[in-house]
Amino acid sequence: MEHSTLKRAHAIETEGLTKFYGTFEAVRGLTMRVPAGTITGFLGQNGAGKSSTIRMLLGMMKPTAGTGRVLDFDIAEERPSIEMRKRVAYVGEDKRLYDYMTVRQMIAFTKSFYPTWNDDVGKKLLDEFRLPLDRPTKKLSKGMRTQTALLLAFSRGAELLILDEPTEGLDPVMAEKLLELVVGAAADGATIFFSSHNVAEVEQIADRILLIDRGQLVLDTTLDLISQDFRRLRGVYDMPFPPGALAVDGVERVTVDGRVVSVLASHNSSAIAERMRAHQGGGTVEIIPLTLKEIVLESLRGEPHV
Amino acid sequence: MTLFLKPNPANGVPIYLQLKEQIMHACETGALKAGDSLPGIRVLAESLVINPNTVARVYRELEQEGVLELRHGIGAFVAATGRTTRWTAARTGQMQAAQKAAKEFVGELRRRRIEPDEIRRLVEAELSSGARQRFGRTGSGD
Numbered sequence: 001m002e003h004s005t006l007k008r009a010h011a012i013e014t015e016g017l018t019k020f021y022g023t024f025e026a027v028r029g030l031t032m033r034v035p036a037g038t039i040t041g042f043l044g045q046n047g048a049g050k051s052s053t054i055r056m057l058l059g060m061m062k063p064t065a066g067t068g069r070v071l072d073f074d075i076a077e078e079r080p081s082i083e084m085r086k087r088v089a090y091v092g093e094d095k096r097l098y099d100y101m102t103v104r105q106m107i108a109f110t111k112s113f114y115p116t117w118n119d120d121v122g123k124k125l126l127d128e129f130r131l132p133l134d135r136p137t138k139k140l141s142k143g144m145r146t147q148t149a150l151l152l153a154f155s156r157g158a159e160l161l162i163l164d165e166p167t168e169g170l171d172p173v174m175a176e177k178l179l180e181l182v183v184g185a186a187a188d189g190a191t192i193f194f195s196s197h198n199v200a201e202v203e204q205i206a207d208r209i210l211l212i213d214r215g216q217l218v219l220d221t222t223l224d225l226i227s228q229d230f231r232r233l234r235g236v237y238d239m240p241f242p243p244g245a246l247a248v249d250g251v252e253r254v255t256v257d258g259r260v261v262s263v264l265a266s267h268n269s270s271a272i273a274e275r276m277r278a279h280q281g282g283g284t285v286e287i288i289p290l291t292l293k294e295i296v297l298e299s300l301r302g303e304p305h306v
Numbered sequence: 307m308t309l310f311l312k313p314n315p316a317n318g319v320p321i322y323l324q325l326k327e328q329i330m331h332a333c334e335t336g337a338l339k340a341g342d343s344l345p346g347i348r349v350l351a352e353s354l355v356i357n358p359n360t361v362a363r364v365y366r367e368l369e370q371e372g373v374l375e376l377r378h379g380i381g382a383f384v385a386a387t388g389r390t391t392r393w394t395a396a397r398t399g400q401m402q403a404a405q406k407a408a409k410e411f412v413g414e415l416r417r418r419r420i421e422p423d424e425i426r427r428l429v430e431a432e433l434s435s436g437a438r439q440r441f442g443r444t445g446s447g448d
Binding site for chain 1: 315316317318319320321322348351352355356357358359360427428431
């Protein structure tokens with residue numbers, strides 16, 4: 001690991017983080033943690049509060065209430081936030097480059113600010129992206145702008161990379177390349193916090209996910225636990241299934257559709273299956289693994305009704 | 307990298323277990339032999355586009371299980387006295403027998419007019435209902 005800084009438990013921590021736009025609550029008392037050294041996926045629908053949260057973390061916007069720490073810097077204070085941004089790389093939708101500089105100048109300029117700049121990564125990416133070094137950045141195509149922004153962000157040797165929808169608008173080859181960059185940065189010891197709509201890519205590289213809905217955290221778990229423990233159980237019953245019959249630890253949601261009773265379990269699926277089999281008139285109970293996509297969709301369907 | 311395939315995140319088996327099983331399998335089939343080196347954590351993570359923490363965890367666990375040896379600063383090697391090396395011959399026989407049993411089992415179910423999809427679900431249900439319960443269960447603790 002290249003970062004020799006003091007080992008801290010969390011790269012990002014928020015407590016009751018809240019943002020109002022007028023009377024609209026974009027972020028509502030968000031308390032979350034991003035453990036250092038992880039690749040954490042930040043999921044949620046459009047308007048769920050992902051970008052507002054990221055903007056507050058970066059000090060680009062003040063919270064209405066609540067607190068947050070990014071690499072031990074208080075996000076509410078202005079000076080620490082500048083220090084903090086030296087150690088945090090951010091790639092958002094707006095790929096901010098200085099239009100009058102060429103790619104070469106842009107790289108040299110950025111490099112001069114960061115003692116942790118990694119020339120190996122920079123050269124490798126320059127080679128792979130085949131960027132025109134002497135072209136002014138304002139004359140770059142959209143794809144090349146993105147590649148330049150990624151090169152700058154990933155070569156900085158940042159401790160924390162915050163990426164807002166990084167693969168949005170990238171073709172599949174570039175999107176996979178980006179995931180590879182994320183994995184490489186994580187191998188260097190960086191923490192990656194990235195928002196995404198694309199559940200499949202989160203499932204591929206993240207170790208943790210945070211799912212927010214209407215400004216609140218609705219799911220905080222690891223991908224390993226999802227594939228190990230989350231299950232859908234389905235049983236067929238001739239008799240009506242009494243409500244409350246499945247008040248068992250791990251049952252997140254019960255849906256009855258005619259004779260089919262479907263249970264979403266976050267853990268404890270064996271015991272739940274036993275209970276379902278024991279129920280009157282119950283026949284076979286199927287236990288089906290769940291994908292992250294299904295869990296996300298279920299979690300966004302509203303409050304559980306057990 | 308052709309030795310290992312990209313794990314499939316959606317098949318109900320954690321990526322770390324898929325990778326672990328692939329490495330064990332490579333040792334058992336002789337694709338990897340005692341003393342052979344494994345790719346570095348970074349190289350393997352980048353080529354499979356998976357989390358490096360996952361690769362590190364798999365290497366650590368396989369070291370504890372005596373399959374791999376981790377030499378600090380050099381990398382991971384298939385252990386010379388590892389149990390998978392000793393298993394190879396016996397294990398190959400076992401796997402062949404298991405394959406035969408699976409063939410008979412699937413054939414029997416097909417004769418009973420169980421569709422391939424149904425067979426997959428039945429097997430998956432059996433595997434899901436006990437085998438993976440030994441792991442921790444909540445995600446928020448750290």
